Amino acid sequence: MILNKSLNPQHQGVSTILAFALIPLSGFATDIYIPSLPTMAATLQVSNIQVQLTLSLFLISYGISQLFVGSLLDSFGRYKINLISLVIFAFASIVIANTANIYLIYLMRIVHGITVGAIVVSKRAYFVDVFSGDKLKNYLSMFSIIWATAPIIAPFAGGYLQEYFGWQANFYFLAAFALIILVLELIFSGETIKNRMEFNIKKIGIIYADMIMTTSFTLGIVMLGLSYCMVMIYNMTGPFIIEHELNMSPVVAGYSSLLLGAAMMVGGLISKSTINKPFTKKLSINLGIQLLFGFAMIVSVNYVSNLYAMIFFAFIIHAACGYTFNSFFTFCLSRFPKNAGIAGGLTGGINYVIVSFLSYGIIYLIPAKDERNLSHSYIVLILFSVAVMFLIGRVTKNNKTF
Template sequence: MRASESQEPNPQLDHLGYCPDCEYLGDHPHPTVTSPTQARVGAAVIATVVFLTAIAPLATDMYVPAFPAVAAELLATATQVQLTLTTFFVGMALGQLVGGPVSDQRGRRRPLLLAVAAMTAASVVCALSPSIGVLAVARLVQGFAGGWAMVIGRAVIIDLARGAQLVRILNVIAAVGGIAPIVGPLLGAVILQLSGWRVSFWTVAVLGVAMIVAVLVAVPETLAERDRRGGGMGEFAGAARELLRNRRYVGYVVVAGSAMGAVFVYVATSAFVLQSMNGLSPIGYSIDFAVNAAGMTVAALLAARLAGRVATRKIILVGQVAALAAGIAMLVGAIWFDAPLVLAMVCFFVLMTAQGLIGPNGGALAAAEVPDHPGTGSALLGFVQWVAAGAIAPLAGLGGEQTAVPMALLMTATIAVSMIGLLVLARPSRSTR
């Protein structure tokens, strides 16, 4: 018997339109409780949140092609330049951890504007950096403010959307946001060809100004004063402990966090596997990268269409099975056949396409489990995702440029952990099956 048939509706969960066990997102397509202050989830709000979500891949991917130029101009080593990417990831993780509870306490709109302004200022400092040390610190601040803005953007959507609508919007955001990894490297390469690496950061600063205008125009305050929580970080710690005792929330965080780790295994190593090991040209690699990002975008749009029609857990599982098969095939190919080009390209495509089914849906189910703490829940999710990204990326390159075995092992392991999150930690309770 399904939960919606065996239990009374929970008003707190009806805020998001979920059944008590949060398994089927279409069980309450029309929520029974509606706040009179709740704003409509308009296209302008969604577009602004997409903008906020895209800033991280843009700030990273536009900059990566310029690593040699940065090292030459600032008299830095390759390792020191790589550190500026690490500090950005660290900032992203910490910014999401802090931004969520602050927005639960202070509301969404003002902290969001503050975060975008700080990110814009940090981008200007990056563009003017006289040394690699200043650049690393500025990237830390840029990542912190960007993570802060991203987590509040997600909280705004969680404030406004319900049930299948929430999953649909999160998948659309992921799908449209998937364009950024396609545009970022190409835009960065064009900027580098026509000018210098500093222009990439000036571009991010200009986008930051546009983002401030978009927030002012399109994003209302979505958290009424009566719904805000005092206590700052102290209450956040208590709320975090409460959330971490929720087995299913933890499970869905593991689902989404491990999927993020798999994405960055690909990001960190695909160039070495396809170019260094198999001789694919830079143009060929850029095309392949774009095709894989497009596959993820199409899958996320498909998941958005299926929201409310197909159980979201089933959609996630389909993606996990496909990604696990790609990881195992890649591992076999890496061990016995030196990761041939066609196999690597097919496995990367399947892995990245599957992420469009896994990541956004895992995040939506995690949000559904903690309707009383949307900011804190989103903060913990974002923190785990970016910690996974920052930790996995360097591990994937431990084998150097001539073997794909460590990368294939990590591909397989991250997806296996994601499946454990879904099937073990986030399994439905017996009383709701």
């Protein structure tokens, strides 16, 4: 059967490109309609916080699904689950584009989260299946860089789709993307798992417990969550600041998100170039820079309050986020190569659960209605990151994991 075919070695190059193309899907599923959030709130006649919940529900379901899908991928393979998930994701996108019911949109965004979780974790595992050694380490360090293409391209495209075709066009785009990749996957990809794990709940539970009890692995995931939460705080509030407070268009909001997506990529590229530098030292320096600019942003809003100042400080902070994210993502994914699906699932799952609850909690307590509140949200998360990095420093003294 075509759903059970193995990867043809002659198609490995194309299959690898397709895997990289799906790595940023979680970002596309959130970032493409960020410039449309204010319009969606007005069109659907719901509050800002209600439409922002579509992002949080996606992140929660995306995170939770990854906690469990890894064991399914390690037991039943990557290929079939990936194909089925692409079909369901496309269907849910079309449903969202054709409804004005916010609760149905909530349901479909949960479906989005579950299916994207399965797709992305399967593709992370693909690289561990197919590659090894320095080549694998190099590919894993590229994940967050490739992932950063979504915050660059998606809001930029979404701003124009919103301007000319309305918010529904964003979800038609997601459906078309998924269906095109589906066809290419059917032609060029195949199953890559070498040794299937027995689907034994007790044994799987022991593996999960061992991973979570590995302090370096768990603290690394917490750092991932804190760094991406800063990005998500801006994604959930930036368009409202730009379009409502600064009275600018969705296209401007899209360009601003593009610049901050580029910041994440810049941070990831710098992290990749320093991959062999002492781990704790380089991350401590990075956090020091982030902390400095976080406090500088708080001070500056008393004197300068405009789009350019906000984007300048956010760019530096997001670049530091990209550095942190790339460094810890590479470490966590390569920590347990024998159980790549579960490790990838736990890494992404716990990360996004942290991001979803923390980001929604912060914008509820500190609504980023202007640059001042946005800067306060940043500094809270940076201080949390410093505290976790301190714990990592203590762990490093006791072992050489990092």
